[in-house]
Amino acid sequence: MWSRAMSKKGKIIIVLGIILILIILVVVNIKRSTGGTIKVQVGKVKRGDITQVVSGSGRVQPEVQVKISANVSGKIVKLHVKEGEQVKKGQILVELDRTRYEAAVDQAKSNLKSAKASLKKARSEYRRFQELYEKNLCSLADLESAEASLLLAESNVEQAEASLKQAADDLSKTTLISPIDGTVTKLNKEEGEIALGSMFQEDVIMIVADLSKMEVVTEIDENDVVLVSLGDKAKIEVDAIPDTIFEGRVSEIAHTATTRGMGTAEEVTNFEVKVAIEGGAQQLRPGMSATVDIETETHRNVLHIPIQCVTMRMPKAEMERPSVKKYQKTNKGKTSNQEGKNAGNQPDEETDKPKPERKLIQVVFVAENGFARMVPVETGISNDTDIEIISGLKEGQQVITGSYKALSKLLKDGSKIKVSKAAKFRKETEK
Structure with a gap:
């Protein structure tokens, strides 16, 4: 009984082993058959407008905002507006303490009055010395001295007038008005605070915009x-x-x-x-x-594709000839090769020349009958998603849009491809 049970159990193990081996062989064959196939996503070459952004x-x-600052220093005694309030051009915004500037105006007026009195006296003295000089009752030096006093008095009057004008201007600057129609967008000062009024240091009271x-x-x-x-x-x-x-x-x-x-x-x-x-x-x-x-x-009515389709590759000719020397031998043929052999140890001038730089070009991979065909393209403007195709493709062609790894590394001209299910679904919805 025991031997029969063991025999039956051994048969089961053998059968399971055979099944497992068959499964492994099937999986290996599937992998081998699809090992060189690259899964990709595809899209179509479309015609439309594209805008570079x-x-x-x-x-x-x-666009227009004005910083309101005082040109003279003083305490803010009155703010006529609040933040957010609309104002008109010429409207009073701020009043500063006028006491000091009014006193300066009064002082300037007094100085001007005194200067004018001195000028009147100097003119009278000058006329008197002119009469005396004509009668030979004074010297030329006395007349010239009187003339100098007159000129000084005139200068003092001009200076006093300028001082009065400056004092009056400073007084007028204690009232700040709006230079534009607008809105008070920012208010930095309150009543009772000091406005610095410096021409060299910005002290913004408010902003009108x-x-x-x-x-x-x-x-x-x-x-x-x-x-x-x-x-x-x-x-x-x-x-x-x-x-x-x-x-x-x-x-x-x-x-x-x-x-x-x-x-x-x-x-x-x-x-x-x-x-x-x-x-x-x-x-x-x-x-x-x-x-x-x-x-x-x-650009209107132009061909365009998803921007990720465009990648960089070596030109087909360069990929087929890894070196300039090989390219030269291929073109020269057997006769050239024979001449090279006869030359013995003579230096080969062609092979001594520096190899030209291999320049990458822009290409797009087109999906055709399960294979990828590498197509050089000339591109134009682009936006965040699409890029213009000037030459190389036709409207309606299927181009490979992904994956990134396939486009950047795996794909080559003639690579076997398989369109992923997600890409097929997108293709059907596009129709």
């Missing part, structure tokens, strides 16, 4: 700014107002670069670009974050 981020600000005309100030990379021109259309997205796209145009392009991290690995060189927002700016507020897409160039 340069993007940047920045902040919204008014025209909020009816807004712009976005952004920075564009030095490699992209050369593509941007004045008047280019732009689409603007503001973080605070989602699902709304504002239209704009490039109004200013800086000629001087802004460099950050100079001398470090993170050095960045940008150029400031201003984009004027066209209409619908009532919702916007200064300081809002925004993203700008500047449309630098548009």
Whole structure:
């Protein structure tokens, strides 16, 4: 009984082993049959419009904004506006303490009055000495002295008049008025605080801006700014107002670069670009974050493909000839080779020449009957997703769009390919 059970168990083990071996052989054969096949995704060459876009981020600000500062120092005795209030051109905004400046005007008036009195006396003295000199009753020196006193008195009057004018001007500057129609967007001072009034140190009391005309100030990379021109259309997205796209145009392009991290690995060189927002700016507020897409160039009714399709490869001819020497021998044929043998140990001038640089070219892999065909292409402008094809492809052709590894490394001219199921589904939906 025991031997029969063992015999039965052994048969089962043998059968299972055979089945396992068969399964392994089938799997190995499947892998061998598909081992050289590369899974890819495909798309079609399409015809349509493509727009080249340069993007940047920045902040919204008014096109016109004026910083209101005092030209003379003094205590703020009256603020006539509040932050957010609309103002008109010529409207009084701030009044400073006038006491010191009124006193200066009074002093200047008094000095002018005294100078005029001295001038009147000097003129009288000069006329008297003229009469005496004509009668030979005084010397020429006395007359010249009287004339000098008259000239000095006239100069003192002019100086006093200038001092009065300066004092009156300083007094007028104690009242600050709005230079534009707009809105008080920022108020930095309160009544009782001191306005410094220095011409060399900015002491902003408030900012008045025209909020009816807004712009976005952004920075564009030095490699992209050369593509941007004045008047280019732009689409603007503001973080605070989602699902709304504002239209704009490039109004200013800086000629001087802004460099950050100079001398470090993170050095960045940008150029400031201003984009004027066209209409619908009532919702916007200064300081809002925004993203700008500047449309630098548009090509209509052109062939285009997904941008990832374009990759770099050696030209077919270069791939077939690994060296210049081999290329030369192939072209020269047997006669050339025989001549080389007869030359003995003589130096080969052709092989001594430096090898030319192998230049990579732009190519696209086209899917045809289960194989990848490498096609050199000439490209035009591009956007974030697509690139223009000037030559090399035809509308409707299937091009390989992925994977990244296949496009960048695996694919070669003539590679066997298999379109993935996801790609097939996309192809069916496109139809």
